[in-house]
Amino acid sequence: MPRSPLRVALIEAPFGPAAWPSIGTSLLKTRLQQAGHQAEVIYLSLRYLDHLGLDTLERLQRYQDICDSFGVHLGEWVFGPAAFPDAPWQETDPAYLQALERNGEAAAKCADAVAWRRGAANFIDAEIARTDWSRFDIVGFANSYSQLNASVALANRLRATYPALRLIMGGCGCADPMGYGVMRLCPALDAVVMGEGDDVIVPLAEALIAGVPANLPGVLERGPQRTIRSGPPTMRITDANSLPVPDYSDYYRYLPEGLRRALPFYIPVEASRGCWWGAKHHCTFCGLSPTKMPYFRKEPERFLSEIRALAAAHAPPRFMAVDNIMPHDYYTQVCPELGEASGGAEFFFEVKANLDRRVIETFAENAISQIQPGIESLSTPVLKLMKKGTTGIHNVYTLRLAEELGLRVHWSILFGFEGETVAHYRHQAELSRRIRHLRPPLGLVRCEVERFAPMYRFPEEHGLENLRPSRWYRYCHPAEAETLALLAYRFDADRSPERLAILDQIATETAGPVQDWRNAYAERSHRLVIADAHLVIRRVGDFQIDYVLGPVAARLMGDLAAPTGLAKIGVTRWWSHPSPYLDPLVSAQIAAENSRMRRAHEIDGTDPTEVFIQLLAHGLVAEEDGLAVALPLFSAPVVPRTEIPRALARQLSGITEGARP
Known part of the structure; x- marks a missing residue:
């Protein structure tokens, strides 16, 4: 030295x-x-x-x-x-x-x-x-x-x-x-x-x-x-515990006086590097890592000690985990301690989408107020093309649980994958009309080709030809083509005329329903809630429909909220015991609200299959490949603790997350 x-x-x-x-x-x-x-x-x-x-x-x-x-x-x-x-x-x-x-x-x-x-x-x-x-x-x-x-x-x-x-x-x-x-x-x-x-x-x-x-x-x-x-080839660190606690004092020193009461929105923290899912199945569009994403995480107590140190130094209102994905064992070993360790601050984490109710309840009960669960789509065929390792029906389940528990979910609908069809997005548009009481996507986003992503590394498999730096680079960097080819992170590509026509049709037909969903949610004009074991109430503006559930329908709706996750259709255990999962706390207050128009439907019968078809027809459940989820909220919706400006929300969501170039 x-x-x-x-x-x-x-x-x-x-x-x-x-x-x-x-x-x-x-x-x-x-x-x-x-x-x-x-x-x-x-x-x-x-x-x-x-x-x-x-x-x-x-x-x-x-x-x-x-x-x-x-x-x-x-x-x-x-x-x-x-x-x-x-x-x-x-x-x-x-x-x-x-x-x-x-x-x-x-x-x-x-x-x-x-x-x-x-x-x-x-x-x-x-x-x-x-x-x-x-x-x-x-x-x-x-x-x-x-x-x-x-x-x-x-x-x-x-x-x-x-x-x-x-x-x-x-x-x-x-x-x-x-x-x-x-x-x-x-x-x-x-x-x-x-x-x-x-x-x-x-x-x-x-x-x-x-x-x-x-x-x-x-x-x-x-x-x-x-x-x-x-020098020699790039190497990644292998011991996340060796990383020091970051020193953020300079940020506060440079913060303009007029913004000191409002900023920072978050203090960044890091629990892990790499992606445990990506190490096994690299998502088609993801260009976040130039390597095969080996995964390393801090020991739970090491991470909690860092939270305590940063909370003592800065007392931030919120922490933002910059990880690609939360470590598995943090669900039980870290989450229950976050509130105490942070002095009551809130947390944002990126997580896997197909979590069960117990995990999401753990988030909501222990300081995690915002999640990015990598939903990306409500179409299982499209999710398979992405290699996301989840399904459309489970993503709906995640949105419903998050709404019940007051978690803000950051997500977007992505499109632009070889093999997708217009029908996949018509299905999502139709589904969106039944779930406008759930958190909508930030928008419809056409997937770009990013360096390091499988779409970039294997373009022919994804219907791409003639990869070249995104057209936007030439407006900003006066460099020759060879330099731009090295510099670029995003790329344009040629697709067949037929494929381009499909992409244009997807964008045209899907953008409107997505915006309608966003508008309805922002206005809180749609509500769908279980009022008690035998009553579901749907509100659309001033119009109200009361769905009166018979014994079989009530039992079915209750079991579709089971904490273990999605229910399989036709399992006889449904009819062998009472369901303990219905929450009647909103029955009286909703029934007492004034309404200009009101209509009642009775959903009854003794055949479970016929009753399920009725629930499906009325938009009270969704089903896919033998799995079903109840769409009404099983408790009064909780207002998320944190609302943040739209541009910050977009930075946390969908394909734009994190520190991409």
Whole structure:
């Protein structure tokens, strides 16, 4: 190690998330400090809010809207001229703006981007003047979301003004082979880390200052004449317990005064890396990992001790787990302790969709208020194409349980998979009309081809030809085709005319029903609830239908709520004992509510099959391949404890989750 401590600045540039601190750079800061070096995280993203005057929660939403648009590279476009001032940019770039309009991007958001683009270079120049960068030996840049061009702009200015500085970059936008593209795009960089930085940040920093080759796994360095020299292949950490507790103090130091009462929305925490499901069955569309996703998790007590430390340091209202999926044993060994460990904070976790009632009840009873269960679809054939390991009927069951228990579910309906048909989405549209009392998807999302996903690695199997970098890259990065091919994370592809026609028909026929579902849920205009063992009440606006259940229908509805999960049709045990799972607590209050219109239906009979068909016809149950689920809520719906702005919800949901580049 060098004789004196190194001084390292870690940069979180726009348009990284501003509503919570960065776990990646905060972990690296702690690693450097543990090795005896000085390190700090500089949140240029928060300084940018100050620069733009976005000092209230409402104004912050405008920044978040740009963050949420990383699929069309809006944030990168804002900083394009600042990063590459010699490129032949147009001030407003009408071709790009027209493409955004055709893509359905909001006009107000695009107007902000145009205005902010004009001042982006001034912001970078101001930051160069604002900080005495000579007090650092190394400046490192995080590259995820839409941070690349802002980071390149600052790196270029630092190289010109402080030539002795060593400049490095890492993050998911630098994963192998994308790091080669980053090195070619930004000659100012001395090194790029293409894998996890936890075990390489210290030896890399020390080697750079010592002037010797680092030769570290997954690290690219500059060789003679600024050539690119690569080390051994990327390696992943194998001991999650060795990771330190992240130091988030710099986030609070940079947080604008006007946002201190509202932010952070979450404190990020990490229980595991990889995906235990993906290690066995890689989901068709998932490009979150460049490896085969080996799975490592922290020991339960190690994770709980980290929660206690972060709660004591920051007292956050909520924690957000950045894991791809919650570890199995956390259901029983961690969840019951979360409330106590966190001082009463709430939690967000990504989980598997096909959980039973006992697990979801454990979440609701123990501080977990938001989940992303990877629902993705309500069609079993489509879920099989995705290799999700769940079914449409079980996803409906999960939505119903979450609604009963007050859990907010983040999910989207994905489409764009080889083998799907219009009928698969007509089924979901029809089903959506029966479950408008349950949490709707955030939207209908056409699946993009992501690097590292099976759709990218085996395009022919998925009906894809002529893979090429997404068209949006060319508006933001003035690089030759070879560099863009290395840099790109998302790709366009050719499909047959017949397949394109099917995709257009799916989008046309499904978007409307999805929006109708969203509107109905937002207005709380649909209710479907078991009032007592013999009464189901459906409300649609001011119209009410009372379904009076006979003995067989009541027994059947009760057993369809069994805590072990979905029920098999025709099992004789249904008729051998009373069901203990009906909850009569809302009978009196709902029956007493005024209604302009009211109708009653009696559902009765002695033949279980005939009674089930009646329940199905009235939309009180759903059935698939011999499995059934009751659709009414078996208790009064609980209002979720946390409602968050829409852009933040979208960042937590569906295909856009996590730290994708």
